[in-house]
Amino acid sequence: MKLWVNGALHDAETAQVSVLDHGLTVGDGIFETVKAERGETFALTLHLERLTRSARGLGLPDPDLDEVRRACAAVLEANPMELGRLRITYTGGLSPLGSERGDAGTSLVVALGETGRRPDSTAVITVPWTRNERGALTGLKTTSYAENVVALARAREHGASEALFGNTVGQLCEGTGSNVFVVVDGRIHTPPVSSGCLAGITRALAVEWTGAEETDLPLEVLQSAEEIFLTSTLRDVQAVHRVDGRELAAPGPVTAKAMRIFDERAARDRDPRLW
Secondary structure: OOOEOOOOOEEEEOOOOOOOHHHHHHHHEEEOOOEEEEEOOOOOHHHHHHHHHHHHHHOOOOOHHHHHHHHHHHHHHHHOOOOOEEEEEEEOOOOOOOOOOOOOOOHHHEEEEOOOOOEEEEEEEEEEEEEOOOOOOOOEEEEEOHHHHHHHHHHHHHOOEEEEEEEEOOOOEEEEOOOOEEEEEEEEEEEOOOOOOOOOHHHHHHHHHOOOOOOOHHHHHHHHOEEEEEEEOOOOOEEEEEEEEOOOOOOOOOHHHHHHHHHHHHHOOOOOOEE
């Protein structure tokens, strides 16, 4: 396995960033996960646009997107595989042992890991912790993921692949690494970005392609929704067959149609744009 680290490809065994990198010491970094099928990325432009938005939100310099694209291409060429998770990580770089950044410049790492196709449906749980829709990192895809690690471990303990959060005012928000959609009275709804959820790339495409509505939803909607599905880079559109102790037929007809629409549109355009 070869990785891109700060300007060049390296073997995984010898690739290095400093142990004093701000991404390691205080989680001062951002990232994107891009699906790659047989060396071809999906929605790379949208992911790189969000990488820049996250960098600005964190106060990091804009990443050099030409370099990022070169790095992605080099890593994909060096590591051929059927289906992969392309991970772009951009951090504050070498810095003092504290919250203040140093002046050594940023770090860029691009890696690729093999993955398999997700099942058509999955189980989820809700967790007692909340997303802060007014936090400094709200809406940014940062490397500060420890909260998600804890919540996802809870989900695994309960035989689920994802944990869903409410926000501080009791509204449905998002999963640890996914956006959530519900079907109510035959119509598709998903929480708005103002709920505190990440503006997911797959979420945005699913909204545009299926006509889903962005709606403030109480967390309790999960106990009455006719259908529930998740979206993310590697899930695409994935039905939910169990939420906490509630079983659902999955995929239901609305979700099945959304899955079909997403697959067809994604197959036609590997680098879609939002209008």
